[in-house]
Amino acid sequence: MLGSSMSGDTKVTIYYGPLSWLQEQLGSEKHKYLLDIITEQDAARRRITHAVEGQTLPADEEVERRPKRLVAESADYASVQEHAIMNFVGLIRSINPKQLVLHNPPAHIHLQLAREFSIEVKRYAYPAVTRDTLVRFRDGFAGHLVGQSAVKESLLAAMYPLTTDRRTTPVVLMFYGPSGVGKTESAQFLNELLGGTLLRKQFSMFHNDKFASYLFGGTHSEDSLARDLLDRESGVILIDEFDKANPVFHSAFYQLFDGGVFEDKNYTVEVGPSLIICTSNYGTEDAIRQALGDALYSRFDALIEFKALTKDEIRDVIERLVDDRFSNLAPDEQARLTPNALKTILYPLADKSGNVRKLGKLVDEVISLLLVRALLSEV
Numbered sequence: 118m119l120g121s122s123m124s125g126d127t128k129v130t131i132y133y134g135p136l137s138w139l140q141e142q143l144g145s146e147k148h149k150y151l152l153d154i155i156t157e158q159d160a161a162r163r164r165i166t167h168a169v170e171g172q173t174l175p176a177d178e179e180v181e182r183r184p185k186r187l188v189a190e191s192a193d194y195a196s197v198q199e200h201a202i203m204n205f206v207g208l209i210r211s212i213n214p215k216q217l218v219l220h221n222p223p224a225h226i227h228l229q230l231a232r233e234f235s236i237e238v239k240r241y242a243y244p245a246v247t248r249d250t251l252v253r254f255r256d257g258f259a260g261h262l263v264g265q266s267a268v269k270e271s272l273l274a275a276m277y278p279l280t281t282d283r284r285t286t287p288v289v290l291m292f293y294g295p296s297g298v299g300k301t302e303s304a305q306f307l308n309e310l311l312g313g314t315l316l317r318k319q320f321s322m323f324h325n326d327k328f329a330s331y332l333f334g335g336t337h338s339e340d341s342l343a344r345d346l347l348d349r350e351s352g353v354i355l356i357d358e359f360d361k362a363n364p365v366f367h368s369a370f371y372q373l374f375d376g377g378v379f380e381d382k383n384y385t386v387e388v389g390p391s392l393i394i395c396t397s398n399y400g401t402e403d404a405i406r407q408a409l410g411d412a413l414y415s416r417f418d419a420l421i422e423f424k425a426l427t428k429d430e431i432r433d434v435i436e437r438l439v440d441d442r443f444s445n446l447a448p449d450e451q452a453r454l455t456p457n458a459l460k461t462i463l464y465p466l467a468d469k470s471g472n473v474r475k476l477g478k479l480v481d482e483v484i485s486l487l488l489v490r491a492l493l494s495e496v
């Protein structure tokens with residue numbers, strides 16, 4: 118090769134979006150991975166060291182040849198040594214590919230390259246809320262959830278701005294209310310309408326020390342919300358159990374909720390006009406304001422209350438659950454049960470719980486109990 122001064126003609130393309138989309142964009146044309154080349158370079162360096170110790174130097178064509186297209190995917194930067202990240206331009210010059218494709222790179226890699234190369238940036242078009250989404254939401258809601266009709270109306274109104282071109286920032290919603298009444302289910306249903314695997318983060322799953330690096334960025338090998346946001350496919354961003362986050366982390370969300378930009382130590386993300394849904398078990402708007410403070414509270418576009426189900430609604434849920442479970446049984450099992458008998462057993466038990474998650478388990482238990490009794494009494 119002709120030395121680094123000739124390497125300025127590398128064509129650099131940066132893709133921001135999900136991996137599945139990148140792979141579609143790359144197509145079937147052959148490419149090499151940055152990580153493989155780094156491994157080859159390391160091996161070549163080791164061989165040269167041996168050669169210096171008395172053997173002859175092998176002619177290694179594989180390392181010498183100029184790669185046509187060099188690719189680094191989002192997860193790859195974690196395996197690149199910190200010093201190579203700091204001098205990414207030097208690394209690329211030493212490889213000198215004709216084309217360089219970077220997927221969701223850390224911000225300072227983008228900046229470094231922008232000073233030395235001309236860069237083309239491509240961004241994934243995320244599924245957007247349209248009038249059709251609203252229609253399908255309105256018409257499909259009752260099929261997913263019993264009750265919560267006030268939720269349906271407020272959600273439609275809250276999503277409306279996303280259907281207009283004026284909206285360039287996310288709509289940020291807080292779903293609140295007791296457990297097991299449909300908060301997560303509603304978010305999932307919305308995302309189904311839009312498509313793409315839902316980005317769902319449960320804040321109860323984090324310990325404080327991990328959470329700090331997750332939100333503010335750590336080393337390149339650590340998980341971070343910024344990278345999860347970059348890698349996501351979905352138009353909905355679900356932050357489940359937002360109330361479980363320590364208040365010291367609240368300020369991390371100001372910029373994201375305001376203008377749709379999230380920055381940590383390594384990455385910058387623009388989420389655009391997406392739908393950010395936080396869920397919590399707060400009981401009232403006042404409780405939310407108290408717990409989150411005005412600065413964060415005021416950044417929600419709408420607070421949507423999920424109510425405990427009424428007795429009639431619980432009966433309705435039981436009917437749906439029984440019919441659903443019954444239809445999934447084997448024919449010989451179905452022959453041992455009648456749905457109506459099941460429902461009659463279950464109605465009074467359900468007075469105790471309006472938590473549909475628990476009701477589902479209760480229905481499963483009763484079905485198993487009846488089936489095992491029938492099975493054993495046949496002998």
Ligand SMILES: Nc1ncnc2c1ncn2[C@@H]1O[C@H](COP(=O)(O)OP(=O)(O)O)[C@@H](O)[C@H]1O
Nearest residue numbers: 261262263296297298299300301302303473474
């Ligand atoms: N109102 C409802 N009607 C029918 N099913 C429901 C309802 N609320 C919850 N479920 C079901 O109960 C389970 C738990 O609901 P989920 O939405 O996760 O509760 P949470 O409000 O705690 O987020 C899910 O399987 C969901 O489909």
Ligand SMILES: [Mg+2]
Nearest residue numbers: 300301357396
């Ligand atoms: Mg939930």
